[in-house]
Amino acid sequence: MKLTEKIIEGLLWLSAAITILVTVGIIWVLLSESVAFFSEVSVIEFFTDTEWTPLFDVKRFGILPLLAGTFLTTAIAIAVALPIGLTIAIYLNEYADASFRAVIKPLLEILATIPTVVYGFFALTVVTPFLQQLIPGLAGFNALSAGMVMGIMIIPMISSLSEDAISAVPKSLREAAYGMGATRLQTAFGVMVPAASSGILVSIILAISRAVGETMIVAIAAGQQPRLTLNPLVPVETMTTYIVQVSLGDVPHGSLEYRTIFAVGITLFIFTFALNNISFWIKKKYQEKYD
Amino acid sequence: MTNADRNRLKDKAFQFFGIFCTFIGLAVLAVFLIDILIDGIGRIDWEFLNNLPSRRAHRSGIYTAWIGTLWILLLTTIIAFPLGIGAGVYLEEYGKKSRMATILEINIANLAGVPSIIYGLLGLEIFVRLMALGGSLLAGALTLSLLILPIVIVTTREAIKAVPRSIRDGSFALGASKWQTVWYQVLPASFGGILTGVILALSRAVGEAAPLIVIGALAYVPFAPASPMDEFTVLPIQIFNWISRPQAAFTTNAAAAIIVLLVITFILNGIAVYLRHKWQKRIKW
Numbered sequence: 001m002k003l004t005e006k007i008i009e010g011l012l013w014l015s016a017a018i019t020i021l022v023t024v025g026i027i028w029v030l031l032s033e034s035v036a037f038f039s040e041v042s043v044i045e046f047f048t049d050t051e052w053t054p055l056f057d058v059k060r061f062g063i064l065p066l067l068a069g070t071f072l073t074t075a076i077a078i079a080v081a082l083p084i085g086l087t088i089a090i091y092l093n094e095y096a097d098a099s100f101r102a103v104i105k106p107l108l109e110i111l112a113t114i115p116t117v118v119y120g121f122f123a124l125t126v127v128t129p130f131l132q133q134l135i136p137g138l139a140g141f142n143a144l145s146a147g148m149v150m151g152i153m154i155i156p157m158i159s160s161l162s163e164d165a166i167s168a169v170p171k172s173l174r175e176a177a178y179g180m181g182a183t184r185l186q187t188a189f190g191v192m193v194p195a196a197s198s199g200i201l202v203s204i205i206l207a208i209s210r211a212v213g214e215t216m217i218v219a220i221a222a223g224q225q226p227r228l229t230l231n232p233l234v235p236v237e238t239m240t241t242y243i244v245q246v247s248l249g250d251v252p253h254g255s256l257e258y259r260t261i262f263a264v265g266i267t268l269f270i271f272t273f274a275l276n277n278i279s280f281w282i283k284k285k286y287q288e289k290y291d
Numbered sequence: 292m293t294n295a296d297r298n299r300l301k302d303k304a305f306q307f308f309g310i311f312c313t314f315i316g317l318a319v320l321a322v323f324l325i326d327i328l329i330d331g332i333g334r335i336d337w338e339f340l341n342n343l344p345s346r347r348a349h350r351s352g353i354y355t356a357w358i359g360t361l362w363i364l365l366l367t368t369i370i371a372f373p374l375g376i377g378a379g380v381y382l383e384e385y386g387k388k389s390r391m392a393t394i395l396e397i398n399i400a401n402l403a404g405v406p407s408i409i410y411g412l413l414g415l416e417i418f419v420r421l422m423a424l425g426g427s428l429l430a431g432a433l434t435l436s437l438l439i440l441p442i443v444i445v446t447t448r449e450a451i452k453a454v455p456r457s458i459r460d461g462s463f464a465l466g467a468s469k470w471q472t473v474w475y476q477v478l479p480a481s482f483g484g485i486l487t488g489v490i491l492a493l494s495r496a497v498g499e500a501a502p503l504i505v506i507g508a509l510a511y512v513p514f515a516p517a518s519p520m521d522e523f524t525v526l527p528i529q530i531f532n533w534i535s536r537p538q539a540a541f542t543t544n545a546a547a548a549i550i551v552l553l554v555i556t557f558i559l560n561g562i563a564v565y566l567r568h569k570w571q572k573r574i575k576w
Binding site: 009011013014016018019025087111114116118152156183213240247248265269275280 | 305308310312319320327330374375382385397401402404406407408409413494495497501527530549552
């Protein structure tokens with residue numbers, strides 16, 4: 001009996017420990033292939049060269065164009081999702097009644113459950129043609145519509161995390177503001193949002209991390225042309241799109257071209273890892289202020 | 292106009308802006324779903340569901356894709372379900388407050404934030420190359436299992452956490468061992484929550500295309516897979532492939548396939564919401 005108990009505990013421990021193996025596996029895979037890559041291409045070239053053409057005859061390995069593409073689509077997505085998501089969070093907390101909240105929140109969550117390839121289709125076949133009527137110079141593939149659609153996808157992430165943060169602020173603060181004669185708007189922006197600022201910041205950082213790692217929307221709608229630009233109207237390529245592009249092609253295993261996806265992958269991993277850990281740190285440091 | 296009036300006006304204005312923002316996301320969602328329905332519903336028929344892929348759009352079907360998606364669902368469930376629940380039970384019932392548990396917790400939180408395409412790179416090197424599984428269903432399911440593992444673990448823990456201490460104490464008082472308590476009391480009591488989490492995680496896996504493209508799942512597979520070692524495609528990859536083609540007929544195909552994919556996603560989410568609702572009602576501690 002005692003033995004079975006021990007065996008079961010061991011098995012449970014093993015399934016938990018597998019998650020460590022996954023992390024080790026990810027880091028090992030990315031590192032080993034990247035080390036091989038960087039033995040042929042210098043790190044300095046990788047981060048300073050302004051062209052990315054590993055699949056062409058004249059190969060250049062500057063990741064800046066991919067970083068620019070990723071930055072651009074992410075910035076557009078956040079520019080869409082942050083004002084809308086935060087306004088929703090404030091509205092649901094300070095204005096809406098409970099029954100309205102109970103209906104709206106699950107509906108908004110639907111936005112987060114739709115597969116990203118479906119959003120990509122939407123960006124390419126609906127949003128881009130629509131925007132082309134407003135902006136004549138808009139290319140068929142562009143960062144603008146991919147970023148905007150990605151922003152819509154991220155709205156529920158910002159709104160629900162920010163709402164949690166705002167509702168965690170003690171009621172007494174709100175009541176004190178009302179007692180001073182403040183309107184709901186003044187209470188929201190003068191008291192509640194500042195009090196919940198660390199939680200809101202966490203939601204923004206996690207949203208950025210999500211947008212940086214998003215793949216299918218940008219692969220479908222933003223194009224596959226690495227370009228060092230911040231012009232949202234032309235085709236660009238993100239880090240994630242590049243990995244997809246190479247995976248779809250016929251690049252031989254072990255070649256330098258094959259290794260580029262791991263060099264790009266580790267760059268992407270470092271970015272998201274840093275963002276996630278900054279958010280954990282903020283959460284840990286500021287969250288329990290009111291307990 | 293006094294200052295108070297002005298403030299009241301601003302307050303009202305923001306209220307309307309709030310309503311506007313709340314509905315704009317939903318409006319976009321509605322426009323989008325209607326657009327897809329108009330584009331694709333006419334294309335869905337028996338043949339579309341049962342035809343193999345073809346170079347000619349009107350003869351192409353999604354048979355291989357939805358069979359592949361079902362296979363992936365099944366295999367991913369078999370792999371991720373026991374692992375995720377086991378890890379969740381360990382962290383919540385056994386390893387609490389140990390140093391190891393803290394490390395595991397931070398690690399799982401980090402894994403949850405790793406982009407899905409990175410899991411694709413992991414699967415490519417470990418499952419496809421090192422374990423020589425090739426671009427098979429098994430390699431795909433293993434990759435997706437690792438991807439959804441953090442979600443399953445976190446939801447399992449939350450469900451287990453909701454079981455009150457007194458249930459465990461009662462079980463221990465009757466002389467049950469730790470595992471007996473977990474197996475006969477804690478897991479049955481939290482099963483609804485766990486199942487909800489697992490299904491939500493699966494609905495995420497069903498929609499994933501990027502990691503499967505990286506491990507080499509193909510858009511064109513001439514036969515429906517019959518065993519876990521077969522090559523495969525899934526609906527999201529088929530959709531991606533059709534979107535990438537310039538001809539309008541393929542766009543229609545993509546819209547039709549999207550409807551099928553969304554139906555699967557919404558059914559899974561619907562089941563999850565239903566289960567959560569049912570369990571919340573039934574159990575009152």
